[in-house]
Amino acid sequence: MRRHFHRIQSFAKKSLKVGAVVVVGVLVYKELSGNGNNVLHASWTTNYEPTVKWNSNWDRREPQSLVQPVRGGGDAEQADYHQKIDSQTPKTSRHLILIRHGQYFDNATADKERFLTSLGRAQAQLTGERLKELNLPYTSLISSTMTRARETASIIHKSLPHLKHVQDDSLREGAPIPPEPPLGSWRPEQKQFFQDGARIESAFRKYFYRANPEQTEDTYEIIVCHANVIRYFVCRALQFPPEGWLRLSLAHGSITHVTIRPNGRVSVRALGDHGFMPVPQISYS
Ligand SMILES: *[C@@H]1O[C@H](CO)[C@@H](O)[C@H](O)[C@H]1NC(C)=O
DSSP, X not given: OHHHXXXXXXXXXXXXXXXXXXXXXXXXXXXXXXXXXXXXXXXXXXXXXXXXXXXXXXXXXXXXXXXXXXXXOOHHHHHHHHHHHXXXXXXXXXXXXXXXXXXXXXXXXXXXXXXXOHHHHHHHHHHHHHHHHHTOOOOEXXXXXXXXXXXXXXXXXXXXXXXXXXXXXXXXXXXXXXXXXXXXXXXXXXXXXXHHHHHHHHHHHHHOXXXXXXOOXXXXXXXXXXXXXXXXXXHHHTTOOGGGGGGOOOOTTOEEEEEEOTTSOEEEEEEEEOTTSOGGGOXXX
């Protein structure tokens, strides 16, 4: 009888332990799966919920964020508020035409010796002709100050001589953010990410924003710069994880066309388009 009691007692203890483990397990599972915020619901299933919502005030230019709301207030105050919102609402779009420079000599260390190869010059020529053929109402031609970008822009300039060629240091090539997944063969110092990352982000904020409310016509800015910079811009503009930039690949002289609409929505009309290049002229490195 006593032995039997002991057995029951030991069984009860074991059950308690098993029970505790199960409870802890359930709690850990609940904690990890959260309230659903971290659960990926694939878009091809019927339980679709966006994993990340579009931030409509990504450029801090949403009219509602620029005008102080009125609380209560009479008709006059309400009318004044709506008038202010209207005056802060963009009416036009901004198009950013991002061009990767042509192939260049990457065997030199000094930037001025890292100029375009003859293929690189041919690519820039083809890109210029393509831009002219597209016949968009271009408003500016901006390039990075690096030799390969300046040269590419100068060649493009010949096809679009009515534009003024402006240069900008903030568009120089660099390491925007440590890529995920990491690439074994490409691992610049963390310091480089720390410095370049902030500078390339500053270039993003300088060029990516919805139109000013005063802008009366759509703008088409040609920006000749670099693969890492363009890839980071595209990820940021689309609100995709920026650390995924290295998963994109852009050919030399390729065209990436980003549109920013008056309401701040962004769409990529072309990504690394090089379909206008004859096959022997296509290169990536
Ligand atoms: C790079 O390579 C090219 C072509 O092979 C050559 O003409 C040039 O002198 C090289 N530059 C350097 C700095 O090694």
